[in-house]
Amino acid sequence: MQAFFAGVSYGERPIQSSESEALHKQKEELKSRVREIDRAVAGLVPLARSGVERPPVKASINVERFAPVKARKIRFTIQKTNLYEPCIDELEVFDSNGNNIALSSLNVTRSASGSKEEPNRHQLDLINDGKFGNTHSWMCNEKTGWVMLEFPIEHTIERVVWARDRDGKFKDRLALEYVIEVADDSGKWQAVADSKDRRSLIDIVNGVVEPGPGRTGNNVFENAFDGDVGTMTFTTNGGTVTAPQRSLLALEEGAIHSLSHIRINDIEGNDNNGRMEQITVRVTTDSGKDLTARAYSDVTNLAVKMFSGDANPLPNVVINGNTIEHLDTEHDGFYSIVFDPVPGATGIELEWANERQHKHWTIREIEACTSAPEVQKNQVGVIAQDPKQQSKSKSLMQEKSNIEAQLREFSKSRSVFGGIFGKPDPVHILNRGDAEQPEEEVTPTVLSALGDLSLAKDAPESERRVALAKWIADEKNPLTARVAVNRIWQGHFGIGIVETANDFGKIGAAPSHPRLLDWLAAEFIRSGWSVKHLHRLIVLSDTYRQSEQIVTHASAKDAEVRLLWRFPSRRLEAEGIRDAMLAVSGRLNLKTGGPGFDLFFSRGGLSGFPPILKFQGDGLRRMIYAHKIRMEPDSVFGAFDCPDAGQSVSRRRQSTTPIQALNLFNSQFTIDESEAMAKRVREDAGEQVPAQVARTYWLAYGRDPHPNEMADAESVVHRQGLETLCRAIFNSNEFLFIP
Template sequence: MIHPAKIALIAFAVLTATVAQAAEVDFVRDVRPILQQHCYACHGEEKQKNGLRLDIKSEAFKGGDGYGPSVVPGEVEESPLLEMVQSEDEDLRMPPEGEGLSATEIATLTRWVKQGARWPDGVDLANLENRTDHWSFKPVTHPVVPKTQNNTWPINEIDRFILARLEQQDISPAGEANRLSWLRRVYFDLIGMPPSPVQVDLFLNDQREDAYQQVVDELLQSPRYGERWAQHWLDVVRYADTHGFEVNTPRPNAWPYRDYVIQAFNNDTPYNQFIHEQLAGDAMNQDAATGFLVTAAVLLPGQIGKDEPSKRLARQDSLDELLINTGEAFLGLSIGCARCHDHKFDPITQRDYYAMQAFFSGVRYGDRPIQFADNTAQQKKVETLAKRLDIFERQLARFEPLAHIGVKAKVTDAKLNEEKFATLQAKYVRFTVHDANLHPKLGLIEPCIDEFEIFTVEESPRNGALAELGTLVTASGSRTSSNHKLEHINDGQYGNSRSWMSDEAGRGWVLFELPKATNINKIVWSRDRKGDYNDRLATAYSIEAGLTPDTMQRIVNVPPPRAMVSAKRNVDRFKPVTTRSLRFSVQQTNSLEPSIDELEVLNVDGKNVALASLGTHVSSSGNKIPSDNHKLEYLNDGLYGNTHDWISNKQGQGWVELTFAQPQTIDRVIWSRDREGKFTDRLSLEYTIEVIGEQGASQIVANSDDRIRWDKDKIHPVSFSTAGLSEADAHVAQDLFDKISIVKKQITSAKRTPMVYAGIFTEPEPTHLLYRGDPEQPLEELVPAVIQSLGKLQLPKKPTEQQRRLALASWIASPQNPLTARVMVNRIWQGHFGRGMVDTSSDFGRSGAKPSHPELLDWLATRFVDSGWSIKQMHRLIVLSATYRQSSQITPKAQEVDSDVRLLWRFPSRRLEAEAIRDSMIAVSGRLNLKTRGPGFDLFKSRGGLSGFPPVTSFDEKGLRRMIYAHKIRMEREVVFGAFDCPDAGQSTARRRQSTTPIQALNLFNSRFTLDEADAFAAKVLTDVGEENRDNLSQQIRRVYRLALGREPNSIELNDALPVVQEHGLSTLCRVMFNSNEFLFLP
């Protein structure tokens, strides 16, 4: 079966040559006519199906997509191109349509290959186009500022480049805009909101030479600047707060990236650093910055299709989005077009695409904790708390319960506990509580007993403890209430409301005196026979009986059960013993081979003598095949975590032995499966701890018998008991335990950092060239490399995941990269004039637009780099130029020559973006909430299932923040302002459209939002004019104009507005202002 990948490898026919001695085949005379007739239609200058081109020598021999070379001179059987024309399968035979090659043609091609496939140089009918011969792929030039005939108009170098082109076309620049127009223009451009009347008056009255400069500097220092310009960048990188597509699940932690971008613009972060931080901010204390890597809409593996091929496709799609974002945002290249084949226009091969993708092969979409740039205070707080915790734990250690050898753990029952024993004669019976369970909120509190029953040995056994039979009862102490009285303990009635309560936390005793000496053999007691309460339950107790109080013998002893084993930390305390070695043996685990993170052995001074650094040797029954994470020597290296542990080589069993450098007197062993608490498998459930004497005899000092049986639902149980302690010690231990609990919570809180949707970085997975972009058809493995036609990049031999991204960032941000500075300068220019010098601002490739002013673009790019990549310096240069200060008035002659204003003979007026319109409406109404940073506000309500998102129509203070702080929902347009070409972040928006539709006017006049803001605007006007002008409509109208447009109304406007306000109210005029071109357009 011929491989399907070779279907398109048509052309050279194969025929088993029957003529052994043939004349030499001439390529031009004999071979090319065959190729022209049968092959060039699909594999010539116009088309190159499957990446194969046969009209140029170098391309024909190179091969097509997924294989190569296509012809091996002298080797017919090794030349894939020759297989196709002789295939018997009609689906594989080439050409696919029409008659195939004749026998003579096939014989000719076969002889040609056998004779060495000679193809003379210089005979090709076409020339291979040099795709790198394109203006944007060439180094940035340092053009000389042109001279102009008019030397009075230019303010800076920008103007000379612009004017030189205008003079070539015999066009004069427009006159200078009036001060108010320039002020409103620069306010909207730099901060996205209009100036207040006070700010207008200050500028109009400022006669200083640097008045314009002062305004620009003030705006660039405003926090509002970053909010405005961050929106431009977020459009490009497709920022949103949901994943997109039909799933469209939330990204609740995406907002820190939005805040990072705002702050980066406000700080004038050098653009080359801005690039580094977004690609590798985790290496630069800027974790939120790498949100750039995962801004795109994506279906994560498993969201659509849980089978492995679907997951692989989803993974490949997510990497594709990442690479597209990087290529378009920073380089202005459509790299994604090379996923399935070589780029059709630009010098980007499919191999380039996957080599570039390898830089990101360790990046996965998801949340991770933010590591703040300055976390010194946080670290100090954690260190202080950790020291305090260590002190408390060392103090509590002396109260740890001793391990009881030969005792099985018993768990008491709140409803019923039965103790049977050999018959004995007794008149006195004492029940002593040594410990009780912990109350969920109050900790260790006073134990309770509902009913205590002593059964006699008779033909009909009965409860001899009943008060009605004459039995007397005394106690160590009692808390008395209507529910709890001593006499309730033997009144024959059940329930919490008829019980006895001790007056001492965790302990107490009751003594029963029977009417006479009686044979007994069973005792029954309960905390609450009805089962309503299970707190205050005695967990450790003893029962004594005898004929006199002084001669009683212990007949029942229930020691406190030690806590069930925990994956995080276990303590086995025993009486001091001197030994040279200790063995920890495992008999059962909860799964797989046992694993021990760290085995610590403490001497009587509290020092860990098991450490290898102290000369302690470790051996074992056998070790799982060692890896970087699991080695025997990790057992006592003093480091915690799953990456530093020992694993046995036997399922559920194994032992490790520690031999000390010299005899040690020890009393405690501390061990864990994973002290960090991340793993709970491989946990030792049944184990024995032995010490070995000098004669070789072993002694068991602790085992798991007296521990509560393991419960898989209680991963990290609490281990604490005051049993066997004096009352004073019990109080001390309880206090220490409470302090430890508090400090642990404080440490957890101090360590807790907010999450950010900024990518998860893992070990890079292999990157393969994929046949036709199909992850199910991987070809050779590739290493990270940049686009070959644009340069080379030297990487370490085995670069880490982070090193890959850092290296790529350095290459992109290099001053020698021909694209990076040009692309960003063009975006800045577009932000001020509505379109860039390159109209396709995210496509600087061969299919993109040519620059309108290539010399000016390169001059600005050079200036940009020389200024330290300062974006604010670019703003100053542009908005203070005479070009920017032009009026937007049209002159007929210039309009005829340059109707789309590409030569900038006037300022190109344009409508404000959706965000600027909304923000301006709230600003002039006086309700704008200037809160910065943090989670955004909702423009939509939560949806149910896969239904749409219902819009929010009325907003409180939280919803009156700037629109950049709104949660961005993909595939949904904001109900009012979405009509103003507001992108939904489904794809990159390098430049927003400027449409005009009826729905825009309807939304802006009749929506609930407009009505609310118009009412607020009117209320503000009434407040501003004061009570004395409550009925002065002219004064109110003037204030509306000042707030909305920055100027006074002329007499016609005033006369037109008066009847509107008289008949419909002031809020109607405010709505009219919101809909006026002067409010909505840059002047």
């Protein structure tokens, strides 16, 4: 049976709709354009091993450009990664005409020092399949290793492009230290590019924002890590005064290189005017864990360099000692603050002075890095130095930024946690149930005692599920229709014809009306498995339309009403009670789909599971959207037989306990909804008590109050208020029970 579902896994995926195909096509076209832009910009990057410092490696894309060279083979050797075994999603090699000659479709062969393969991803065959992303990548089986491509004939090449994940979702397993070599027909290897002329990043492992006098806000970083090595994103705090505030960064322990650069990207304010007035830079070599207690020293020979994306000179910058004054944040590009190397740096202090009150700034990316070991300090280069090239680069990068913004919007489309379908994995009989002892491979099939369904080993995933579904829904199958109609019957009457809805076997309960079960199953099949037809059949029956009135002699023979001599009255489920209270109070949030809401302030830890007592916004949605926590019931409605999140329950039991009455009468939720309902009634009916009572009964019961009910209710409202009447109605049998 497992083989039928071998290609099915579960995870979050976009909801398929009528617009999905067109949207997917548009996304692929935009991604293709991004790759075209990357290739165009690649021609503007500095040559490798040319004495010009190159940017640090990125998980999304890296370009290695070099003088044209003849190559029959190319080898990428990885000497260090940021985390775990190295992974490359695609290795592209371009000739002098701009063609990618590394594609497997061009009969390029590949080999590697070793591969760590996983089903449907991380395979050596995927290193040059022309597809991008983590699911189309190669992973080495050790922390260092190499991958090699061999072309059918010798080519003249001048560029290699590689990435960890071109889709930008994964940033671990990134090669930090590497060398790229080529060999011509003679077999002689020569290095054409390596990481020695790239700036190195130092991991920023922690951060604190000190708001400063008169300022308010968090004292920790928001959105602290963006997942890339050595980068951090944070927001400074607004306030009523322009007092400066400090941002403290802790670097990785035992950093090998000396800190010499701080690169700042995308300084963005919360309004449209003003600028960052002053930045002061200090560095520490103190290894104490408390950032705020460290002693920070001024840097020396401070300088500012403008990198890529803007042909204009850097305006409005004044350097005074270790302080940069008047940094123009409207400028396009990023700023590199350069200073004399600080050996063994362990922390950075940046003091920000804002120009205006209430101003806060989001620093989208900050990098701590060292100079490339083989490049002199005065050779730190700009990606595009020629003004025309700079203008072209800026235009292309702006187009890429706009496209990426569109793609981010597409990624916000509604998603669902559901089935993800791929190529089926082989399924084996396991010796003694041990996954490490597989024996012969099995085919998708059912037990011979149950039928003759069997498929080939190579049957595609969709064909397997279709075949199984047809076998399950075959009218000759004696079980499927009976189980289905029993579930539907249980939904209407609170208990199925077979009480044990999950068990129709020998240890399950016998049907109370076996012939009725058979007839309903046959009718269900005859109607084409129409659930609507079965619902109509049941609700129009005399059995369903009975009164719930008790008949003494019948009750003596059948106290549990299994023979349905009256309609079996039952209490609403926990979710129904909460939703009904919100509905009549007018506060029910009918928003559908999307993330759920929390019933607890936190999920475990030292504070346990403190319940939320007062709900607003999404917390007023239907209870089906509440996050369920195993072994931790809701503080109010968990008492109403709401099952644990880790259990499968075929039918909820109905208990009556003192805690139910206490919760429903005294809980903060009941008090809040009583007050909300009273407010709604006053808005609808005015201040006249009889009108208020009548409106309350209509909202809760859908009927007018009887004369004696009206008299009692008016007395309660006069003596204790309308809120008390609403609270009593929430606890009444007519509100809580069906019918």
